[in-house]
Each structure stands twice: as structure tokens, then as C-alpha cells.
Amino acid sequence: xxxxxxxxxxxxxxxxxxxxxxxIFGPLSASSDSNYSKLKFIVSTSITEGCNNSILLLxxxxxxxxxxxDLVVGDLLEQFPDSVSVIRLNGLLHSDDNxxxxxxxxxxxxxxxxLFSKMASFDENSHFIIAMLRECGLAHKTIIFxxxxxxxxxxxxxxxxxxxxxxxxxxxxxxxxxMQSVTSQAVxxxxxxxxxxxxxxxxxxxxxxxxxxxxxxxxxRDELDxxxxxxxxxxxxxxxxxxxxxxxxxxxxxxxxDRRFKxxxxxxxxxxxxxxxxxxxxxxxxxxxxxxxxxLSLENFxxxxxxxxxxxxxxxxxxxxxxxxxxxxxxxxxEVKEQNSYNFISVMKEYKAIHDSFQTSDYxxxxxxxxxxxxxxxxxxxxxAENRGxxxxxxxxxxxxxxxxxxxxxxxxxxxxxxxxxxxxxxxxLISLFLSLGNKTVSQGPVICMFIxx
Amino acid sequence: xxxxxxxxxxRRSTRSSASATVENPEPIExxxxxxxxxxxxxxxxxxxxxxxDFPGRRSQIFDFIRLMGPLxxxxxxIMIYGxxxxxxxxxxxxxxxxxxxxxxxxxxxxxxxxxILFESILNQLLLHRxxxxxxxxxxxxxxxxxxxxxxxxxALSNVIKTLESASGTSRLxxxxxxxxxxxxxxxxxxxxxxxxxxxxxxILQFLFSLDSVLKMPQLGIVLISGLPPDVYYSNMGYTDPxxxxxxxxxxxxxxxxxxxxxxxxxLYSAFLDAVLRSFCRVTRRVEELSTTFxxxxxxxxxxxxxxxxxxxxxxxxxxxxHLKPFIAPCLNDIFRVSTHPHDGETRGERxxxxxxxxxxxxxxxxxxxxxxTSAKYLLIAxxxxxxxxxxxxxxxxxxxxxxxxxxxxxKASEKSMEKKEIAEQEAVMKGPGSFPLERLMAIFQCIASxxxxxxxxxxxxxxEEDATGYDRENNNLMSDILLQVSSLCDAxxxxxxxxxxxxxxxxxxxxxxxxxxxxxxxxxxxxxAKYLYRR
Numbered sequence: 001x002x003x004x005x006x007x008x009x010x011x012x013x014x015x016x017x018x019x020x021x022x023x024i025f026g027p028l029s030a031s032s033d034s035n036y037s038k039l040k041f042i043v044s045t046s047i048t049e050g051c052n053n054s055i056l057l058l059x060x061x062x063x064x065x066x067x068x069x070d071l072v073v074g075d076l077l078e079q080f081p082d083s084v085s086v087i088r089l090n091g092l093l094h095s096d097d098n099x100x101x102x103x104x105x106x107x108x109x110x111x112x113x114x115l116f117s118k119m120a121s122f123d124e125n126s127h128f129i130i131a132m133l134r135e136c137g138l139a140h141k142t143i144i145f146x147x148x149x150x151x152x153x154x155x156x157x158x159x160x161x162x163x164x165x166x167x168x169x170x171x172x173x174x175x176x177x178x179m180q181s182v183t184s185q186a187v188x189x190x191x192x193x194x195x196x197x198x199x200x201x202x203x204x205x206x207x208x209x210x211x212x213x214x215x216x217x218x219x220x221r222d223e224l225d226x227x228x229x230x231x232x233x234x235x236x237x238x239x240x241x242x243x244x245x246x247x248x249x250x251x252x253x254x255x256x257x258d259r260r261f262k263x264x265x266x267x268x269x270x271x272x273x274x275x276x277x278x279x280x281x282x283x284x285x286x287x288x289x290x291x292x293x294x295x296l297s298l299e300n301f302x303x304x305x306x307x308x309x310x311x312x313x314x315x316x317x318x319x320x321x322x323x324x325x326x327x328x329x330x331x332x333x334x335e336v337k338e339q340n341s342y343n344f345i346s347v348m349k350e351y352k353a354i355h356d357s358f359q360t361s362d363y364x365x366x367x368x369x370x371x372x373x374x375x376x377x378x379x380x381x382x383x384x385a386e387n388r389g390x391x392x393x394x395x396x397x398x399x400x401x402x403x404x405x406x407x408x409x410x411x412x413x414x415x416x417x418x419x420x421x422x423x424x425x426x427x428x429x430l431i432s433l434f435l436s437l438g439n440k441t442v443s444q445g446p447v448i449c450m451f452i453x454x
Numbered sequence: 455x456x457x458x459x460x461x462x463x464x465r466r467s468t469r470s471s472a473s474a475t476v477e478n479p480e481p482i483e484x485x486x487x488x489x490x491x492x493x494x495x496x497x498x499x500x501x502x503x504x505x506x507d508f509p510g511r512r513s514q515i516f517d518f519i520r521l522m523g524p525l526x527x528x529x530x531x532i533m534i535y536g537x538x539x540x541x542x543x544x545x546x547x548x549x550x551x552x553x554x555x556x557x558x559x560x561x562x563x564x565x566x567x568x569x570i571l572f573e574s575i576l577n578q579l580l581l582h583r584x585x586x587x588x589x590x591x592x593x594x595x596x597x598x599x600x601x602x603x604x605x606x607x608x609a610l611s612n613v614i615k616t617l618e619s620a621s622g623t624s625r626l627x628x629x630x631x632x633x634x635x636x637x638x639x640x641x642x643x644x645x646x647x648x649x650x651x652x653x654x655x656x657i658l659q660f661l662f663s664l665d666s667v668l669k670m671p672q673l674g675i676v677l678i679s680g681l682p683p684d685v686y687y688s689n690m691g692y693t694d695p696x697x698x699x700x701x702x703x704x705x706x707x708x709x710x711x712x713x714x715x716x717x718x719x720x721l722y723s724a725f726l727d728a729v730l731r732s733f734c735r736v737t738r739r740v741e742e743l744s745t746t747f748x749x750x751x752x753x754x755x756x757x758x759x760x761x762x763x764x765x766x767x768x769x770x771x772x773x774x775x776h777l778k779p780f781i782a783p784c785l786n787d788i789f790r791v792s793t794h795p796h797d798g799e800t801r802g803e804r805x806x807x808x809x810x811x812x813x814x815x816x817x818x819x820x821x822x823x824x825x826x827t828s829a830k831y832l833l834i835a836x837x838x839x840x841x842x843x844x845x846x847x848x849x850x851x852x853x854x855x856x857x858x859x860x861x862x863x864x865k866a867s868e869k870s871m872e873k874k875e876i877a878e879q880e881a882v883m884k885g886p887g888s889f890p891l892e893r894l895m896a897i898f899q900c901i902a903s904x905x906x907x908x909x910x911x912x913x914x915x916x917x918e919e920d921a922t923g924y925d926r927e928n929n930n931l932m933s934d935i936l937l938q939v940s941s942l943c944d945a946x947x948x949x950x951x952x953x954x955x956x957x958x959x960x961x962x963x964x965x966x967x968x969x970x971x972x973x974x975x976x977x978x979x980x981x982x983a984k985y986l987y988r989r
Contacts, residue, residue, distance in 0.1 A: 011523060011524060011527060012523070012524060012526065012527045015523055015529065016528050016671070018528075019528040019529070019530060019671050020671070061692070061693055062693050066666070090600075090667060092656070092659060092660050092663065092667070093598075093603060093660070093667070094600055099598060099600050103600060276693050277693075280696060284696060287523060291524075307696075310699070312682040312683070315682070315699060315701065318701070321734065321735060321736055321738050322734075322735035322736075323736045323737070339879065341883060342883070343882070343885075346879065349882070362735060364736065364786055365786040366967075367786075367789060367790065368785070368786055368788055368789060371737070371742075371788075372737070375537075375739075378537075378538070378680070380681060396882075396883070396884070396886075
């Protein structure tokens with residue numbers, strides 16, 4: 001309780017909007033040929049006409065399939081209050097058929113206020129479901145089955161149980177079969193991010209499936225601009241101080257019409273195209289809002305863009321110590337020398353060769369270098385080349401680099417481990433070592449001496 | 455209403471435990487946990503305290519607080535990632551202590567399979583504590599993600615109802631305490647360990663999409679991982695959480711970290727001037743540096759009588775010159791934790807030992823663990839068996855004792871040098887060779903007899919000799935030897951490397967490095983170099 005400053009209130013409001021899918025996809029689905037209208041039309045006709053139907057919603061992750069479906073289902077539950085019930089399944093959780101039937105039975109029991117026993121067996125559950133379907137069909141009640149992550153129900157898995165073989169899509173088959181044979185009214189809606197989800201179905205399942213697909217494509221720039229405005233403009237109600245709302249909305253208009261902001265958006269959309277990633281971008285920008293002034297600014301969006309565009313291998317190389325950088329450079333030199341498979345011992349030989357010819361001051365014992373290797377492996381900059389060969393110790397197993405030469409070079413250039421007064425004394429020689437590759441007789445190269453003054 | 459059976463796990467008791475009576479009944483739990491226990495519990499701290507506790511983490515702390523948002527602000531899932539000992543877990547917990555918000559914390563290191571993880575989270579949400587009265591069992595049994603989702607929904611709605619009613623009534627006892635709010639945060643630590651679990655990728659995908667499965671805006675999810683988020687990309691998709699990087703500390707930050715809680719900051723800062731830069735070239739991890747610095751600091755302060763003085767320039771130079779010879783060997787020992795206790799009486803002995811090792815830095819040191827003589831000979835025999843090709847055994851171990859290195863006098867041609875290099879590379883890649891047990895025994899007999907300086911007695915160098923055909927003197931050692939081989943296998947000096955399908959005997963491989971073999975040979979005064987085959 002207590003007084004909330006208006007900045008916090010507006011922050012709460014906007015963040016709440018960003019985490020609420022129905023607020024976001026409401027205006028996006030307003031037009032008459034949007035996916036929302038199509039879906040609503042199909043489902044409502046099958047409810048009113050009392051027939052069975054099956055649809056697939058396909059689209060990349062984060063394009064709002066589940067959100068639009070929730071909107072449609074919400075509307076239908078209002079429109080036909082007594083003749084619709086919804087069963088939701090998720091492929092992540094209920095891909096095991098036992099689990100799936102139990103969950104369907106549980107949700108049916110909750111709908112119809114029946115007692116549910118956790119100890120019911122698989123057969124009992126399936127009989128119960130078929131009986132319920134028949135009852136609902138006779139009572140002209142439609143059951144909507146929502147199968148999230150549809151491809152996980154359809155994927156071939158090896159299961160331990162003896163009566164479940166590879167490739168049997170038991171749940172899908174029984175559902176679709178029940179729809180055809182029993183007098184039932186059911187709509188099966190599958191949601192998947194694999195665009196070829198219906199190709200995964202078996203022949204007998206596919207024959208019972210009506211091939212209706214609704215594709216969720218990335219929204220156009222106009223739609224996204226409209227969404228941005230819809231999200232960020234504060235309502236002019238009395239809970240906010242009077243001048244604040246107009247100042248906030250004016251600032252938003254200024255930012256969105258700024259050319260630099262349009263550039264930021266263009267850079268962002270080069271890499272990300274879905275609505276969800278756009279929402280994350282706005283979320284990062286909004287959370288950086290200055291709480292004293294309570295207004296957004298262009299810098300917030302710039303900072304959010306840099307956070308969304310990470311360079312993970314570069315960060316990993318920047319976190320390395322000088323010894324680890326030496327080891328990486330040695331591995332790169334071995335690769336250039338066409339020695340494609342190398343292990344720790346060969347890298348140590350190269351390290352010693354460098355030390356002998358270049359007189360570096362960074363020569364450490366083998367146990368120190370092994371720990372350096374372990375740190376590199378933990379950061380996933382290098383890894384073992386093959387997974388078998390477990391009978392060898394780590395020193396003899398072949399390794400490989402997980403970063404490319406240019407990433408390594410860039411990481412070394414932007415490395416922070418050098419004192420300000422001598423900017424390139426530590427990393428400079430490393431870079432020249434790295435660049436002076438391809439020469440087998442390395443001793444011809446310039447001798448680089450490193451003096452670290454105390 | 456649906457009724458679900460309670461899932462108390464009944465334990466079967468053995469006859470003896472059922473009949474035994476409890477001698478000392480444990481004291482009853484003082485109080486069952488309440489909703490207040492979901493917050494950090496101790497006195498809440500100010501933001502300045504958090505910032506000063508974590509030098510070098512200022513921007514990350516501010517970023518995290520901004521991502522969490524003000525009270526009751528819904529949030530998308532956040533992933534905090536960074537190397538080891540960069541302060542991720544402690545920063546998250548201290549910030550939550552400062553903000554005084556209820557949270558549920560579970561680490562995937564202590565909860566090592568999905569069932570324990572789910573049950574730990576549910577126990578905290580259901581305010582259930584394991585104690586003797588409920589037989590140390592969890593509140594609900596849960597090992598599948600589908601059950602977890604249903605149970606968490608129920609538990610969370612109860613918790614949120616309690617939080618809402620608690621926030622409605624004014625809190626009279628602590629007026630300056632921050633309100634708890636209506637959101638609960640779920641913190642999962644060490645998420646990268648899930649990759650190695652059974653069905654780990656499914657569990658990871660489930661955890662990353664937990665917020666969209668649960669659809670409860672009052673739950674905020676924070677994942678802490680040691681690996682960057684791109685490691686988790688697989689062909690199972692999910693939407694990324696918002697990343698927050700904790701990079702490794704820079705030198706300045708390390709200096710500030712080490713200067714905290716020091717009795718004499720000026721002295722320590724002079725010490726850090728001397729050593730920090732060179733040690734930072736090897737590693738920048740706090741836990742590895744702190745063990746080395748504590749022992750080095752002791753050496754640094756040796757010439758000082760009074761540890762409380764602040765040094766001037768002259769003293770600094772003197773102390774540095776005293777410390778200088780110890781720095782280089784310490785760099786090579788940086789990852790080794792010393793087994794010697796640090797007490798004052800052994801100071802003289804330690805100084806002597808350290809000075810010995812500083813003389814021959816790259817040379818051998820004394821073997822610092824004890825092995826019986828026969829085990830040492832076995833170790834050397836295994837090392838030789840792995841390094842030398844089998845065909846050379848006869849010439850190597852004949853009565854003249856040792857290979858004659860003066861054989862190679864011809865100047866090698868260019869092509870044969872190239873071949874030699876390639877062969878060397880291949881040998882390095884393959885690693886130590888494997889050998890059957892009989893060969894090991896044969897070599898062992900030869901060198902043990904060489905060590906006894908009884909040359910002319912044995913002239914067996916062939917592999918296929920039966921072990922019991924040897925001298926009677928060594929006969930009573932044989933059973934011991936086979937026991938020694940198995941204990942060397944346990945200590946990982948030898949490993950079993952797969953059996954030849956024709957012969958059926960087990961082959962071994964030596965895992966000893968050349969340094970260790972030289973150390974062992976030196977302790978026995980055994981001329982190892984003569985027996986090593988060098989190409």
C-alpha cells in the first residue's frame with residue numbers, strides 16, 4: 001500500500017500488458033481475414049452444426065498461436081455457455097499415452113463434477129473417455145481438444161512398455177477414431193511450431209485427419225507499429241496524475257517518429273521476426289526506464305537492442321585469462337599447420353616450441369595448463385572431438401576448437417586484460433603469434449620480447 | 455468436486471526396526487513454516503550494503519533489480535549466466551533479501567533428478583518441512599512434469615491467496631520493512647547440470663517453457679546457469695529467456711574483493727601490487743586465487759615482526775625481494791592445494807623444502823606420497839611397457855642391461871625425418887600403448903632383479919614366460935604382486951583397456967605421466983632413462 005509513484009505504476013501497467021497475451025493479440029486479430037476470424041469461424045460452425053472437425057495451427061515459435069486460440073475459446077465459451085467444454089493437453093507433459101489419458105479423464109471429471117481416482121488404470125480411463133464422448137454427443141455438447149506441441153504427440157519414440165512400439169500414435173489415433181465412429185461432437189485443434197507436423201502422422205491417423213491448416217505468418221511492419229503504440233500509450237484515466245499521461249504519450253510519439261528509432265527497429269527485425277521476440281525487446285527497453293523522470297527515452301531502446309544481440313563466443317573469449325588465450329592460439333596454429341587432430345600433449349609441444357622460439361615469459365607447468373584446458377572446456381570454447389574413447393585420459397583424447405579464427409581474433413582484440421598504460425603489450429604479441437601462421441620454420445619470424453615492469 | 459487420494463508413501467519396515475522402541479524421542483518442531491518463511495528471513499539490507507558487498511558487480515545488480523521491476527510487477531523469465539565463482543547465486547539471493555520478496559530456491563546440484571527437484575519446489579510452496587514427525591517425507595509425491603504442473607498450480611494459488619490477505623492487513627510490527635507483495639519468484643540454480651540428466655533435454659525444454667504452460671502471471675522465474683544460453687539450443691525449440699551476463703572479474707575488481715575484510719589493508723594492498731598481475735595471467739577465478747594468496751601472504755609477512763604496520767616504499771621493496779623467488783614456483787603450483795599443515799614449528803623445514811624446489815624449478819621434486827617398493831617397480835614396469843614397443847623387449851632387457859644408445863649414428867635423410875615426425879605425431883595422438891599382464895610381469899621381474907643388482911641370474915626377456923617358472927626367491931612375492939596390480943588399477947595408475955578377442959587375456963594401459971615415472975624411478979635410484987625407447 002502507500003503512495004506509488006506514477007513511474008512505477010506505469011511500469012507495472014506496461015509490463016503487465018507485455019505478459020498478457022490476450023491484450024497483445026486482440027488488436028492484431030481485429031481484421032476480418034486474420035487467423036482469429038478464420039479459426040473462430042471453423043470452430044463455431046462445427047459447434048452449431050454439430051459435426052466433428054480437426055485443425056492444425058502452424059507457425060514459428062512465438063507467433064501467437066496459443067494466444068489466438070485462447071481468445072477464440074474465450075469468446076466461444078461466452079457465446080455458447082453450456083455446450084462447449086475444453087480439454088487441454090501439452091506434448092511436453094503428456095506425450096506418454098498413459099499420462100495423456102489420465103489427464104483427459106481428470107479434466108473431464110473436473111468439468112462435470114465427477115470423482116476422479118488417480119489409481120484408475122489405462123483401460124478404465126479410455127473406456128471412460130469414450131463413454132463421455134458418446135454422452136456429450138448425445139447431449140449436443142462439443143468437446144474441444146487442444147493439443148499443444150502437437151509434433152511431440154506424433155513423434156516416434158522408443159518406449160519401454162511392451163505394447164507400445166515405435167511410431168504408434170495411440171492417443172491421436174484413438175481420439176480421431178472415436179470422433180469418427182462414436183456419435184460424438186469433438187473438435188481437435190493441434191498447435192505446432194513444426195511446419196510439417198502433419199507429415200509426421202501415420203497413414204491411418206492422417207486418413208482420419210481433415211487437412212485444415214492455419215499458418216501464422218510474421219506480422220507486417222504496419223501491424224507492429226500499431227502494436228507498439230497500443231502497448232506503450234497510457235490510458236487517460238484518473239489513476240495517473242494529469243500531466244504525466246500526456247507527457248508520457250508525447251514522449252512515445254517523439255521516439256517512434258525519430259529516424260534513429262526506425263533504424264533500431266530495422267536492425268532488430270533483421271534478426272528477429274516473431275511477435276514474442278519483439279515483446280521481449282520492448283520488455284528490456286521498458287525495464288530500463290528511468291524511474292525518476294518516469295519517461296522512456298531512445299537510449300533505453302538502444303540498450304535493449306544491444307542486450308538482445310549478444311555475441312556469446314566473444315564473451316567467452318573475453319573472459320579467458322592470458323594462459324588460456326595462449327592455449328587457444330596454439331590450437332589454432334596446429335590447425336593451420338594442417339594437423340587436424342590434436343590432443344593436449346601435442347598442444348603442449350606447440351606451446352613449448354613457441355616459448356623456445358619467441359622467449360615469452362608465460363611458460364607454465366603442465367598441471368597449470370591442464371587446468372586452463374578444463375576452464376576452456378567448461379566455457380564450451382573447446383571440446384573433445386569424439387565422445388567415445390573414454391578409456392583414454394583427457395590428455396590423449398583428440399580435441400577441437402569450437403570458435404572460428406575470426407572470433408578468436410576479435411576476442412583477443414577486445415580483451416580487457418591489459419593495463420591502461422601499456423595497451424598492447426600483453427595481447428599484441430599474442431595477436432602477432434596468431435597472425436604469423438603458416439610458417440613451419442617459425443624461428444625466422446621476429447623475436448618478440450615481453451617485459452612486464454613492476 | 456474432484457477428490458484425489460493422498461499420496462503418503464508408506465514405508466515397509468523390517469521386523470527389527472518395527473520392534474525396536476525409540477530411545478530418545480526428538481524434540482517436537484518449534485513451529486511449522488509460515489508464509490513469512492518464503493522471504494529471506496534475516497534482517498533486510500539496504501541497496502548500498504548490497505552494492506558494497508559485491509565489488510565489481512554494480513551494473514549487474516542494477517540490471518537485475520530493474521528486470522525484477524517494482525513490487526507486483528509481472529516479469530518474463532530471466533536467465534543469469536556466467537563462469538564459476540562470479541557471484542551469480544549470492545547476488546540473486548542478496549538482492550531478494552534487499553527487496554524482501556518471497557521466493558522459492560532450488561539448486562539442480564543438490565536435487566539431482568527431476569523427482570527430487572519437483573518435490574523440493576513443492577515442499578517449499580506448500581510450506582512443508584521434512585521432520586521426524588512426518589518421517590522426512592515430502593508433502594506430495596511427484597516425478598512427472600504433468601503432475602508437477604497441476605500441483606504447482608494448486609500450491610501457488612494457495613500461496614498467492616495468503617499473500618493477498620497478508621498484504622491487505624497492515625503490518626504493525628515492522629513499519630519500515632518493505633511489503634512482500636503478491637508475487638512469488640522461483641529460482642533454479644545450476645540449470646546447466648540438467649543436460650547430463652536422464653531425459654535432460656525434455657526437462658530443460660519444460661523448464662524454459664514453464665511460464666507459458668502455467669500461465670500464472672504471479673510467478674516470476676529466474677534461472678541461473680554456468681553455461682551461456684546458446685548451449686541449450688537443440689532441435690526442440692523454446693523461446694529464450696532474457697539473458698543477463700555476469701562476466702569474470704577484472705583486475706581492479708579482484709583487488710577490491712581481496713582487500714575486503716583484511717586486518718591490515720595497506721600491507722595487503724602492497725602484497726597485491728606484487729603478485730596480482732602475474733597471477734591474473736593464469737586465472738581470474740576468485741576461488742583459485744584465494745587459496746594461493748593466503749599461503750603466499752603468509753610468506754610475504756615472514757620478515758615482519760609487527761603485522762599491523764603500514765609499509766613505506768623501502769619496506770615494500772624489501773618484502774617484495776623476499777617474496778620474489780617464491781612467486782614463480784607458486785605460479786606453477788597455483789591449482790594445487792597444499793597438504794602440509796601450516797604451523798609455525800615447521801617453518802624452518804618448509805623454507806628448506808621450498809628453497810630446494812626453487813633451485814630446480816623444472817626438475818624433479820620429491821615424491822610426496824608413499825608407495826611400497828614392489829608397487830614402485832610395478833609402476834615403472836607398466837610405464838615402460840606402455841612406452842616401448844613389444845619387439846624391443848628382448849634387446850632392452852638382456853644381460854647387458856639397457857639399450858645401447860650409441861647405435862644410431864647414421865645421418866637421417868629428409869624423407870625419413872618426415873616419416874619420423876609423422877610417426878611421432880601419431881604416437882602422441884594414440885597415447886600410451888596397451889600390454890597384456892604377462893608382459894608386465896616379465897618386465898617387472900627383469901627390473902626388480904636389476905634393482906637387486908643381481909645381473910647374471912636372469913636372462914629371460916621373452917614375453918610368454920610363465921611367471922611361476924622364475925626363481926624361488928621371487929615366488930612368494932607373486933601373490934602380492936597381483937594384489938598390487940589391482941590396487942594400482944584402483945588408483946588409476948593402470949587401466950584395463952579391453953581384451954584381445956583371440957587371446958582372451960586382459961590388456962592394461964599405463965596412465966602415469968613421464969614426470970611421475972621419473973620421480974618414482976629417482977626415489978628408487980633406478981636408471982629409467984636407459985630403458986626408455988626414444989625414436
